[in-house]
Amino acid sequence: xxCYILAFIVIWALGWFFxxxxxxxxxxxxxxxxxxxxxxxxxxxxxxxxxKGFRVLAGCLTQKGADDLQKATSPSLKTSLLDxxxxxxxxxxxxxxxxxxxxxxxxxxxxxxxxxxxxxxxxWMMIKDYQRxxxxxxxxLIEVTLNFLPLIKKAKGRxxxxxxxxxxxxxxxxxxxxSKYAVEAFSDxxxxxxxxxxxxxxxxxxxxFKTSVTSLDSIEAAQHQLWNQxxxxxxxxxxxxxxxxxxxxxxxxMNFICDPDISKVPKCIExxxxxxxxxxxxxxxxxxxxxxxxxxxxxxFLVDFVxxxxxxxxxxxxx
Numbered sequence: 306x307x308c309y310i311l312a313f314i315v316i317w318a319l320g321w322f323f324x325x326x327x328x329x330x331x332x333x334x335x336x337x338x339x340x341x342x343x344x345x346x347x348x349x350x351x352x353x354x355x356x357k358g359f360r361v362l363a364g365c366l367t368q369k370g371a372d373d374l375q376k377a378t379s380p381s382l383k384t385s386l387l388d389x390x391x392x393x394x395x396x397x398x399x400x401x402x403x404x405x406x407x408x409x410x411x412x413x414x415x416x417x418x419x420x421x422x423x424x425x426x427x428x429w430m431m432i433k434d435y436q437r438x439x440x441x442x443x444x445x446l447i448e449v450t451l452n453f454l455p456l457i458k459k460a461k462g463r464x465x466x467x468x469x470x471x472x473x474x475x476x477x478x479x480x481x482x483x484s485k486y487a488v489e490a491f492s493d494x495x496x497x498x499x500x501x502x503x504x505x506x507x508x509x510x511x512x513x514f515k516t517s518v519t520s521l522d523s524i525e526a527a528q529h530q531l532w533n534q535x536x537x538x539x540x541x542x543x544x545x546x547x548x549x550x551x552x553x554x555x556x557x558x559m560n561f562i563c564d565p566d567i568s569k570v571p572k573c574i575e576x577x578x579x580x581x582x583x584x585x586x587x588x589x590x591x592x593x594x595x596x597x598x599x600x601x602x603x604x605x606f607l608v609d610f611v612x613x614x615x616x617x618x619x620x621x622x623x624x
Contacts, residue, residue: 327580336405338364340364343366343374345517346467346570351363352378357575360405362405364387365386416465416466419442420518425479429539430478435480438481443484443487462505465578468508469481470597470598472486473489473510507584508585512589515563547620572589
């Protein structure tokens with residue numbers, strides 16, 4: 306009996322690896338548009354796809370980001386300025402891509418643009434803090450996608466949305482986790498809606514990597530600003546020692562978890578664009594595979610207990 310089970314597992318695994326390794330051809334005929342190409346994952350992805358022969362169209366927030374990327378790539382890669390929080394900016398870029406891609410349409414859309422700050426205890430936030438992050442990570446991503454859908458449907462193409470392991474398990478307050486949960490939900494709905502049109506949708510759920518999003522300097526600067534704007538009553542309930550210890554624990558966690566090899570994320574995006582049968586989800590990073598994803602399946606009370614042990618205790622805790 307066990308021999309049959311083992312044989313079935315081996316055959317299934319071989320079949321899965323064979324299917325997973327099949328790739329598309331004629332990359333030079335396929336246009337890929339990427340948001341957030343100034344730095345980080347988007348910047349590296351644009352360079353890698355350009356070297357492979359894709360027709361890369363890169364959206365950058367700043368002119369410096371666009372110029373630097375252009376200098377580091379071939380003449381076939383083209384850049385345009387894009388602010389995903391601006392409807393006008395999105396529509397201009399869509400028309401630009403339409404002209405570049407022509408009758409074949411847009412083969413690939415990679416929604417990479419994102420921000421994180423501020424993060425921290427929920428009580429420290431104001432509604433504008435949530436709105437700022439979600440305007441980029443959620444509503445920007447959705448508006449870009451909806452505007453590009455006609456071009457993607459024409460090419461029977463791919464959409465790759467960058468979510469996060471924190472879209473599976475919320476580890477801190479602020480708009481980041483909320484925005485990434487929303488990206489997961491939008492992407493699942495979109496994948497099912499687009500199935501009938503030959504459009505494939507993949508979600509990338511990176512763990513923690515050393516990028517501008519995880520820069521401790523910017524995170525802590527934002528948290529100092531949050532702390533300083535709290536009411537005296539709220540600050541007293543936490544205590545000055547809490548704030549110092551919160552920063553200390555955060556540094557330990559980020560320095561231990563953050564992976565310096567950010568190429569793991571672009572590699573997953575490449576597979577989602579090149580594979581004949583892309584996966585619905587990719588989870589690059591050791592912490593994603595062995596910490597966050599497994600923890601997301603644990604009972605909530607257990608995760609809550611562990612988080613309570615790790616984080617410092619407020620001065621006026623009741624338990």
